[in-house]
Amino acid sequence: MAAPLNNPSAFTTPSYLQAFRPASSMNANRFDEGYSEDTRSQTGSDLVMRGEGGLELDLQYSLPDWVLEMSEDARSEFAYAILRSLRTSSVAGIVDKLNPLLHLDPVKQLPPEITFQIFSYLSPETLLRASALSQAWRIRVIDSSLWKLLFRLEGWNSNFGVVRQYEEGERQRRMELRDRERKRRSRAAEDKDTEKPSSKKRVRERPLFGDGATEDSGWGEQHSLVEADEGSGLKPDDRMEGIAYDEASPITSPTTESSRRRKRTSDPGEDDLALLPALTSTNHPFRPSLLLPTFEPKINWQYLYKQKRRLEENWDNGRFVNFQLPHPKHAEQAHTECVYTIQYSGRYLVSGSRDKTVRVWDLDTQRLVLSPLVGHHASVLCLQFDERPEHDLIVSGGSDCSFILWKFSTGRMIKRVEKAHNESVLNLKFDDTYLVTCSKDKTIKVWNRKELWPTDDAYPLSTKKSAARFPSYIIDMQHQVENQHLHFRPLPPHTLIMTLEGHAAAVNAIQILDGQIVSASGDRTVKVWDVRTGACVRTFSGHTKGIACVQFDGRRIVSGSSDETVRIFDRATGAEIACLQGHSNLVRTVQAQFADLPGNEEDLEAEARDVDRNFFEAQAQGLLDEKMTREQRRARNAGSRDPKSIFAFGAKLPPGGGGSKWARIVSGSYDETVIIWKKGADGAWEKARVLYQSEAVRAAGGRPRRPVAHANGPPNAGNQAQNQTQQQNHQTFQALAQQAQAQAQAAQTLAQQAQALHAASQAMQPSTGNGAASTNPSAVPTPTNAAATGSQAPAQAAGPAQQTPAPGPQQQQGAGAAGGQHHHHHAGAPHHHHHAAANHAAGGGGLNAQATSRVFKLQFDARRIVCCSQDPTIVGWDFANNDKDIMLASQFFGSSV
Known part of the structure; x- marks a missing residue:
């Protein structure tokens, strides 16, 4: 049996352990100098023995066997009893010795590389609380590299x-x-x-x-x-x-x-x-x-x-301030007619208008940088610019069927490409290698931006592997290499490389990214093309009317249509993964930023598979109603993960398109509104805010285009000066009404000509459909519709042939197809605003209910939304809200496109 407790020899250290005793234990009277060079482990011993239950025992003092045989709870009680028998000063000394074993600061013990990785998993709120623990913690927490990583892990882009x-x-x-x-x-x-x-x-x-x-x-x-x-x-x-x-x-x-x-x-x-x-x-x-x-x-x-x-x-x-271009103090710099297209990047914005000019603006001063660029013979419908010195370029296209290259820094015209298409150039996009244009003539054309040799990677791979049309000077490189005929000449810049055909109506919008061209058409389809071969890779269907706008980010295709919806498609599978309904008229422009987390492709696909499994389980349990009306089917697909709301399965992206919690979609419509969409708790897209173009003009210090008039005269006639002002406004309104009436008569004449041409074409080529297209009252302009557009008149370059929808396959598919054919005139050539939807948007018709602020184009980034409309004034919403810190930092936030 072990020696009794009062036997001092029971705690005598064996001789063979004397050499391992720490220096501090050799001198019990040694003063604490405030530091320690002890490198022992957390157990505080140089030599330990593991007992039962994994217990590590300090062998500096041998414990009796009967103590070791006690359970841990019994030993705890025994130790407590011993401590109670000691003086308070002795207990305090023991506590001081135990503190290093109980408290370990990882920041002081671990290298910065390790704490960097640990802190990257914490939320910013947790990090800020941790920074208050000590100076050492604060130093590690405020590491700029750590916050740079956290910035990217939120899904935010930086420039x-x-x-x-x-x-x-x-x-x-x-x-x-x-x-x-x-x-x-x-x-x-x-x-x-x-x-x-x-x-x-x-x-x-x-x-x-x-x-x-x-x-x-x-x-x-x-x-x-x-x-x-x-x-x-x-x-x-x-x-x-x-x-x-x-x-x-x-x-x-x-x-x-x-x-x-x-x-x-x-x-x-x-x-x-x-x-x-x-x-x-x-x-x-x-x-x-x-x-x-x-x-x-x-x-x-x-x-x-x-x-x-x-x-x-x-x-x-919803904290923002409104601004306008030009500044209210410099109204003389404004466009003289409606603005069809804008693009801005950082400090600069470029706009194109029905007044046939291109204008370059400084967003900081809200004034023109250069004199208006004059060169187009008709409305400017599309443009893109790159202000970087190595590019220094603006490209604009319009109703004159041509596109023009300008030097951004000086406004000098570099080159005009006449008759680039047979009809209006509706949209264009360029990257470092290609310039792509699309037109009302149903074609897409690809042009080279730099001198191009047949041996370059950007040269077409083959002229026989797709249905695309190639000019005669394009060489089939595959055939030439086989025959070893290697005597070639380079193509000069801005030479036509290929023409893509496949759409059955006007091609209203295009995007180019990573060698892929995405096009949207009035034929209600979106197509993806390979820019090297000209082959159509995939066709997306889902919209019930013509498509006016499209955006492509490599994973998703987002489109807006005359069916008043915004839809999201999975690029990899073609599945429709969301349908956003909220506008009451043609969705003319849309832009999306999904704020993808870096390297989350596998996570998104795994999330999509999980949604599919839930859907099939609910279907097997009979929880889904297979018999739904068309309205119910349309209303269920806003991106929710609820099995009852799933519209398609098998996609690589989850419903709604994935992305992070900062994802945002902004759309503009002919209903004069801009809608900001955000994801709700269940992942479905919801209206976060509705912005009105006319209110933005007024808040920015401008004057909304819609005249203020009262059918029964001024409501308050007490003040004579006020009555005189209102009378002048009324006279101005009467003058506008007379002008609109004259334009309506001209539109009626055009409508009669259109009907005659349509009847002649039907007589020459009978329709095989149900004939609903020819009887659709919205297929041709009417005097009422023309009046509803206010002062909008056809562009000078647009003749009756442009005003009349040309017969095509979509006219043989019923009234819905006819609607799609007509809507591409809105989406593609915005100067043709003679459409019955104007009355629908205004709530009935008549001049007093006219729609005069239809949104044509918008763009947003981390800080602003800017849009152009029928109003010659360009307006924006600045969410920096005049905060100097945010304004300073926002220049480093990346673009959303």
């Missing part, structure tokens, strides 16, 4: 080119400041030389380190008195701003603070170098700034993350 450009510009600015400082010091030294024989004095009256007296310190005797040039301390390039050692914060230092104060007094231009406040304590309020306090200027990604979150809150809460 790294702008980031690098800003950092380089700040670097150059600091170098210039240093050069000016050196020159100023050198001139001051020269002036002193003319006055004194010596320009040196003692500039430090106390030790370099510490606050002790100079004569009392050996270091001070040797180093405290330093000679330097008069009027200068540390050189700017010698200051190690933000450099810290041991546990000092990298955010700031006393050196940083003192140099910051010197800079404020010496050069006001260096205030920007004062970046972050000193962190004198762990509970000091923390306000990140745009630049890190490092010697080399670097963007602070925590600052960008914070401002991005604040910007998203403004979107969710």
Whole structure:
């Protein structure tokens, strides 16, 4: 049996363990010096023995066998009883010894690379709370690289080119400041030389380190008195701003603070170098700034993350300010007629109008950068620009069947391509290699942007592997290589490469991305083409009327149509994965940003498979109603994951298209509204906000296009001045009414001609359908419809043939097809606004109920929505809401397209 407890020899350490005893245990009276060089493990022992149940036992003192045989609960009670028998001071000493075993700071124990990975899994809110634990935690939490990763993991895009450009510009600015400082010091030294024989004095009256007296310190005797040039301390390039050692914060230092104060007094231009406040304590309020306090200027990604979150809150809460182009004080710079197309990037916006001009605007000043670009003979319907110096290009197309290349920086016309299509050029897009145009003539054409050799990768692979038409000068490279005929000539820039045919109606919109062309047509289909072969890879169906707009991001195709819906298709499978219903007229323009998380392709596909399984399980259990009306079937597909709302299965993307919680779709319609769509709790797209173009014009300080008139006269006749103003407005309205009536008569004449041509074509080629297309009253313009468009008249280049829908296959498919054929005139050639839908949108007809702010084109990014309409004024919604921090940070946020 073990020795009794009162036997001192029971706790005597065996002789063979004496060599392993720590130094601290050899001298019980040794003072605690406030640090420890002990490298033992968390168990606190150099040699341990594992007992039953995995217990590690400290063998510095041998425990009796009867103690070891006790259960853990019994040992706990026994230890507690022993502690109760000791004095309080002894218990406190034991607690102090146990604290290192109970509390372990991982930030101090783990290398930064490990804590970086751990912190990347935490939410920003958790990180900010953790930063208040200690100085060491704060240093790791505010690491800019960590917040850069968190920024990307939210699914947000960033413009790294702008980031690098800003950092380089700040670097150059600091170098210039240093050069000016050196020159100023050198001139001051020269002036002193003319006055004194010596320009040196003692500039430090106390030790370099510490606050002790100079004569009392050996270091001070040797180093405290330093000679330097008069009027200068540390050189700017010698200051190690933000450099810290041991546990000092990298955010700031006393050196940083003192140099910051010197800079404020010496050069006001260096205030920007004062970046972050000193962190004198762990509970000091923390306000990140745009630049890190490092010697080399670097963007602070925590600052960008914070401002991005604040910007998203403004979107969710509807906090914005309206603006217009031009600025209300410079109304003379506005387009003289409606604006059909816009595009903006960063600071600049380019617009094209029915007044046949292209205009370049500065969004910061809301004024023109250049004089209007004049060159088109008819309405400008589409454009794209690239302001980068290596491109410096604007391409615009219009109703004159041509497209023009302009130099962005000067507005000089580079080249005009006449008769690029047989009818109006409705849309165009270009990348670094190709320029793609589409037209009302039902074709798509591909042009090269640079000199192209047959051996280049961008050259067509074969002229015989698709139904595309190739010009005679295009060589079938596959055949030539087989015959080894290698004597070729290059194609000059902007040469037609191929013509894609396959749509049965006007091609209203196109996109090009990664060698794929996506086109949307009035024939109610979306097609995907291979730009190298010209082959049609896939056709998407789903819309019930003509499609007016399309966007493609590589995974999804988003389209808007005359059937008043926005639909989302899975590019890989062709499945329709969402249908958004909320507009009451033609959806003319749409743009989507899904904010995909990096590398989440497999996650999205796994989510889609899980939704499919739930659907089949619900179907097997009889929970789904197989008999639904057409309205019920249409209403169920907004992107919800509910099995009762699933419209298609087998897609690689889940219902709604996937993306992150920051996903957003913005659509504009002929119903004069802009709708912001966000995902709800079940993943279905919902209306987050409805914006009105006319209200935006008024809030921006402009004047809405719709005239204010009252059928029964002015309601308030008390004030004579007010009555005179209202009378003038009424006279103006009467003049507009007379003008509209004249235009209606002209439209009636055109309608009669259209009916005659249509009847003649039907007589020459009888329809095999049910004939509903020829009797559809909305298929041709009517006087009432023409009046409903206000002052919109056909463009000068548009003759009766353009106003009349040409007979085609879609006219042989019933009234729905006829509607699709006609709507492509709205979507593709917006200057043809003679449509019965104007009355539908206005609620009945008549001039007083006219629709005058139909949205033609919109674009949005992280900060703004900008749209153009029948109103010559371009309006926007700025969600920075005049917040200077958000406005500063938003320049680094990536574009949504």
